[in-house]
Amino acid sequence: MIRILTLAWLVWLEMIRRKDIYVLLILLAAFLVTLMALNLFGLGKAVSYLKEIGLLLAWVCSWILAVSVSARQLPQEERQGTIFPLLAKPVSRMEVLLGKWLGAWVVTGAATLVFYVLLAGMVALRGGSFGGVVLAQAWLLHLGLLAIITALGIAFSTRLHGDAASALTYVVTLAAWLVLPRVPDLALTARGAVQTGLMVIYYALPHLELFDLRRRLVYGWPPASGAAVLLTLVYGLLMAAVFLTLGWLAYRNKRFTRGALL
Amino acid sequence: MSNAIDIQDLVVEFPGARGGAVRALQGLSLSVAQGQVYGFLGPNGAGKTTTMHVLLGFIEATAGVARLFDEDVRQAIARRRIGYLPEHPDTYRFLTGRELLFMAGRLFGLSRAVLNARSAELLALVGLETAADRRLATYSRGMLQRIGLAQALVNDPDLVILDEPTSGLDPLGRIRIREIIAALRERGKTVFFSSHELSEVERVCDRVGILATGCLVAEGRMAELVKAGEPAVAGEPAIAGESLEQYFIRMVS
Numbered sequence: 001m002i003r004i005l006t007l008a009w010l011v012w013l014e015m016i017r018r019k020d021i022y023v024l025l026i027l028l029a030a031f032l033v034t035l036m037a038l039n040l041f042g043l044g045k046a047v048s049y050l051k052e053i054g055l056l057l058a059w060v061c062s063w064i065l066a067v068s069v070s071a072r073q074l075p076q077e078e079r080q081g082t083i084f085p086l087l088a089k090p091v092s093r094m095e096v097l098l099g100k101w102l103g104a105w106v107v108t109g110a111a112t113l114v115f116y117v118l119l120a121g122m123v124a125l126r127g128g129s130f131g132g133v134v135l136a137q138a139w140l141l142h143l144g145l146l147a148i149i150t151a152l153g154i155a156f157s158t159r160l161h162g163d164a165a166s167a168l169t170y171v172v173t174l175a176a177w178l179v180l181p182r183v184p185d186l187a188l189t190a191r192g193a194v195q196t197g198l199m200v201i202y203y204a205l206p207h208l209e210l211f212d213l214r215r216r217l218v219y220g221w222p223p224a225s226g227a228a229v230l231l232t233l234v235y236g237l238l239m240a241a242v243f244l245t246l247g248w249l250a251y252r253n254k255r256f257t258r259g260a261l262l
Numbered sequence: 263m264s265n266a267i268d269i270q271d272l273v274v275e276f277p278g279a280r281g282g283a284v285r286a287l288q289g290l291s292l293s294v295a296q297g298q299v300y301g302f303l304g305p306n307g308a309g310k311t312t313t314m315h316v317l318l319g320f321i322e323a324t325a326g327v328a329r330l331f332d333e334d335v336r337q338a339i340a341r342r343r344i345g346y347l348p349e350h351p352d353t354y355r356f357l358t359g360r361e362l363l364f365m366a367g368r369l370f371g372l373s374r375a376v377l378n379a380r381s382a383e384l385l386a387l388v389g390l391e392t393a394a395d396r397r398l399a400t401y402s403r404g405m406l407q408r409i410g411l412a413q414a415l416v417n418d419p420d421l422v423i424l425d426e427p428t429s430g431l432d433p434l435g436r437i438r439i440r441e442i443i444a445a446l447r448e449r450g451k452t453v454f455f456s457s458h459e460l461s462e463v464e465r466v467c468d469r470v471g472i473l474a475t476g477c478l479v480a481e482g483r484m485a486e487l488v489k490a491g492e493p494a495v496a497g498e499p500a501i502a503g504e505s506l507e508q509y510f511i512r513m514v515s
């Protein structure tokens with residue numbers, strides 16, 4: 001456990017010492033401020049508009065961050081040759097994967113919390129507010145979502161270069177987000193093996209839409225039931241575990257290239 | 263007492279061009295007793311780094327066995343008593359020197375208190391006290407090599423595997439490394455290192471192995487290897503008055 005935590009700590013340190021996370025934060029803040037100042041199209045209900053756009057932006061930022069941080073970790077170790085002194089320690093490859101994943105998850109989860117707090121602050125400035133409990137639930141579920149995305153990014157990057165792994169993670173998460181909920185409709189019109197195949201895909205791929213509480217936040221609906229939130233979180237962690245296991249199978253016997261230096 | 267390193271009939275193949283295979287090691291056998299300083303020589307591409315990578319479990323051998331202190335190298339436990347300095351001293355550039363040592367020690371499960379004392383000691387040993395709290399991104403090539411050596415020693419290893427420890431170092435740094443190796447031997451540690459600096463090897467090694475295209479072409483005690491007329495343990499005897507350098511060149515060409 002201490003080894004996994006140490007590796008996660010390394011990811012954390014790297015993130016807070018790099019600039020990209022601050023760039024994303026500043027971009028988000030700048031965008032929100034512009035949005036508030038412009039009052040586009042003279043929209044009367046500016047607060048719910050701000051909430052909706054702001055949440056969308058926070059989601060996109062945290063998505064980008066999750067994919068880029070997770071898909072970069074393993075290829076970077078390999079390219080810089082740091083994987084060698086690392087594996088020369090009594091650290092198993094499973095621990096490397098788990099440590100990297102934990103680090104990426106915690107970093108993006110913390111950044112998402114900052115995004116939410118920033119947004120809540122802006123909304124308060126406009127005289128609106130989010131329901132506190134719903135906001136906490138939304139963040140918790142967002143954590144579940146990030147667990148899946150970072151696990152996917154890590155799993156893909158076990159065998160791919162960083163760019164390819166992040167592109168693939170973007171595509172898969174976007175497809176799961178946009179297409180998967182529509183699959184049952186498609187399955188209705190298909191038949192036989194195609195229909196079975198579609199339903200298998202439907203149940204096997206992660207249902208990211210389950211983690212979305214944005215409408216509850218925007219329209220001020222009451223909190224979701226605690227049991228449902230917990231169950232969804234467990235589902236997210238299970239999915240993450242599945243992807244990490246697949247990633248480990250690919251990583252277990254990997255032969256490392258000597259990186260750019262050789 | 264078990265050997266620190268035992269390698270038997272080791273073969274390593276890499277996928278080569280057009281579906282062929284490159285044989286980096288072709289049936290290498292070698293053992294290093296505990297407490298020895300073993301110099302691992304050979305021209306570029308002979309397979310020295312590949313051998314070390316097998317010992318550390320980075321790559322699996324195509325055939326043959328490798329053991330460290332009687333543990334199969336594929337077991338993570340085999341690396342508990344090992345320190346390793348890689349060929350290219352690249353590292354996490356966003357950490358400071360002290361943080362790197364801290365991180366390395368934590369991976370061995372050392373406690374915070376032990377590590378604080380240990381990293382101060384190691385930083386002094388490699389002469390980096392003044393740069394300890396600077397980011398590694400600002401280190402020079404030789405400084406990275408030194409901090410690399412310090413992190414290799416963080417767990418007080420019984421076997422130290424060093425891949426060209428003196429490359430990139432200034433003359434003072436080289437002398438320092440030689441002193442560190444001598445001090446490790448004093449304390450009964452085993453050192454297995456590769457080098458192209460034959461004069462250095464001549465000075466610090468108990469035993470030398472010369473590798474060429476994946477085979478050991480000569481091996482023996484340093485004193486015997488270059489003593490005229492004495493047969494080396496393996497390989498041809500040296501000619502009268504021959505230095506290690508001359509012998510090396512004759513063996514690998």
Ligand SMILES: Nc1ncnc2c1ncn2[C@@H]1O[C@H](COP(=O)(O)OP(=O)(O)OP(=O)(O)O)[C@@H](O)[C@H]1O
Pocket residue numbers: 256257258276277284285286304305306307308309310311312313349
């Ligand atoms: N990943 C790899 N894929 C293909 N061939 C490889 C790979 N790694 C090493 N080789 C080949 O194996 C042989 C041995 O390489 P190795 O790095 O072990 O040599 P070395 O003795 O350490 O050389 P040097 O003194 O230059 O460090 C070389 O021919 C090298 O090209």
Ligand SMILES: [Mg+2]
Pocket residue numbers: 310311312349425
């Ligand atoms: Mg080498």
